């Protein structure tokens with residue numbers, strides 16, 4: 001391998017820039033050439049590719065978003081689109097790819113690597129933390145801290161007005177942000193997709209958590225078709241328990257922005273450097289993860305096929321501490 005291409009794809013996440021910087025600098029340090037591919041897989045298809053030197057990634061470790069931009073690319077999901085992508089890669093002399101993104105992006109990398117003889121290395125870049133085989137993903141910690149800041153503020157007004165707030169957070173079909181956000185902000189409950197078929201989480205909360213002794217309550221709801229979202233629960237409460245003064249806040253895209261936390265910057269730097277180590281070792285088609293503070297290589301098939309389990313212990317902690 002002489003030249004690597006790097007791209008960010010799917011939803012953006014704080015820390016992606018730190019990862020771009022790490023991959024670029026580590027590649028150059030190891031004598032490799034680096035090319036930045038713009039707008040995810042779309043840039044491979046359209047040929048939006050530029051050589052990256054060390055200076056191209058100066059002063060970006062602290063920035064949210066991604067300097068390479070990100071996009072979703074329909075064309076790359078077709079064999080014809082991927083053929084064009086491959087031809088462009090060859091034209092540019094790129095002989096390995098580092099893909100920073102979520103589940104969908106790594107699925108794309110896996111399909112591409114199966115069709116063409118290209119080593120692909122994935123980095124878990126998503127605020128959702130929904131990739132199997134890594135303890136955490138780039139952007140997750142920053143998003144969690146953003147949720148804390150927001151919920152702390154909502155708590156002030158919830159208490160003053162003695163209201164029941166449903167706060168909706170991101171996470172796709174994973175409840176990590178909701179559950180850990182609830183624990184960290186001292187919320188009364190979290191409604192998460194993992195348990196949506198198991199129990200009626202609202203009933204459980206009303207029965208166990210929402211007591212007369214509490215003059216305000218905050219419930220964090222994971223956005224997901226499986227939970228139905230915060231609006232859905234607010235409507236239910238309004239109908240079934242009209243005595244409660246209910247409000248909804250949907251945090252939305254502010255969770256995806258902001259300067260990455262120290263944790264996310266260090267994670268992104270380690271994973272980025274490890275991606276280049278992996279390429280130098282001849283690894284291919286793996287996601288780089290961190291488990292028990294050690295770098296691990298997770299085959300794409302494992303990282304994307306498996307649902308990452310939610311720890312019951314965390315659910316119990318939240319329940320015990322919200323009495």
Ligand code: ATP
Nearest residue numbers: 010011072073076077101102103104105107108126
């Ligand atoms: P996040 O979960 O953080 O939003 P993601 O990486 O899961 O990010 P997606 O929109 O699911 O985001 O995927 C990003 C891109 O990856 C798609 O637009 C597409 O180009 C490519 N991709 C996804 N699935 C496939 C697939 N099965 N085959 C080929 N390419 C794919």
